[in-house]
Amino acid sequence: MSEASIAFIGLGLIGGSIARGIKRMNPDTKIMAYMRSKSRLLKAREEGIVDVILDGIGEELNECDLIFLCAPVEFNADYLDKIKPFLKPGAIITDVGSTKTDIHEAVIRLGLEHCFIGGHPMAGSEKTGFENSSVHLLENAYYIITPTALSTEDQINRMVDIGNAIGSIPLVLDYKEHDFVVAAISHLPHIVASSLVNLVKDSDNSQELMKRLSAGGFKDITRIASSSPEMWEQICMTNSGNLSLILKRYIDSLNDIVKVLEDKDNQYIHRLFETSRDYRDSFSEKARGLIEPDYTFTVNMADEVGAISTLAVILAAKGISIRNIGINHNREHGEGTLRIAFYDKEAMDNAWKQLERYHYDLIPN
């Protein structure tokens, strides 16, 4: 990684995770940051992730080799014009936005094709803000890089180096192709999750039975309905063509299902589930960010205050680092499950042994 000085405009979940990854790889990289919340910037500086707090777009950017735009997509595009006068020769502007055509078109309009390369890490969360950022969030996840017509090999390699430095898997893609693909695998699922949650809200009775009884299936498929409305409004508005096209195809497929249900066509329904199961089972679980699937197990445990910290203390006492803990929220009362990820097999085996000694109920994944 050759960048000595990097600026972040927006330092939330994604900007914060990238900045953490860069600092881990190269603590000497000078990181400047601007975002709306000053208190979060101060926190980032306290943690040693940010070196210089910016009050806005100004001359300090002159020093930067790379400028990351990490705000919601439409705001990112608005910043291009403001940054232009302060750009040092040879510097690259990049973004992390979930849609790419809109910002690439703004780049062309502003004559910035020689110094812009788009980016999009394919991992994230429904949570927002620097406080939820993690050095592990983007590890093992694809980092899509979308060059312009004027991008040089050297510039693309610099972005590939950044992707590698934070533990992601860089993948160079045409920006228009990117937007069609993510319409199907990211934007439509967010529309489906939110509209499904709203359907249940509108169909529930006064005792809210649907809400109370919703279990694994509903909660698994709707986690992302808790995502930021500000961010998703802008994503949908900047990929509306692709999104409405794929949404229409989806509605057609749902209408087909309505028809076969009315016709009691059990063979069709069987094939629906069979085809989806086979295709879904063929997906690689390797590249998905936070949880490293190879070194995980699940713990069945009582839903008591302090239960997680007790477990963490047992492992910490033996020097075992937890890479990530995922709480399964699907059970309302009594027992809950924790999915724990470790950095390597040795740590996982050791943790299993320790927890067995304390009679924890362990389930291999």
Ligand SMILES: NC(=O)c1ccc[n+]([C@@H]2O[C@H](COP(=O)([O-])OP(=O)(O)OC[C@H]3O[C@@H](n4cnc5c(N)ncnc54)[C@H](O)[C@@H]3O)[C@@H](O)[C@H]2O)c1
């Ligand atoms: N959340 C995800 O899962 C995910 C994944 C990949 C890419 N992205 C993209 O990353 C970008 C940021 O998303 P996030 O999840 O980090 O959101 P976030 O809300 O956690 O962070 C956004 C940051 O931008 C700042 N910000 C907002 N408006 C601003 C403005 N006008 N000027 C300057 N700063 C501003 C906020 O203060 C915050 O620091 C978006 O473009 C999104 O499309 C998100």
Ligand SMILES: O=C(O)C(=O)C[C@]1(C(=O)O)C=C[C@@H](O)C=C1
């Ligand atoms: O895991 C999540 O919560 C996400 O929504 C992450 C997710 C997605 O997979 O759709 C969301 C937006 C991004 O641009 C990339 C990743």
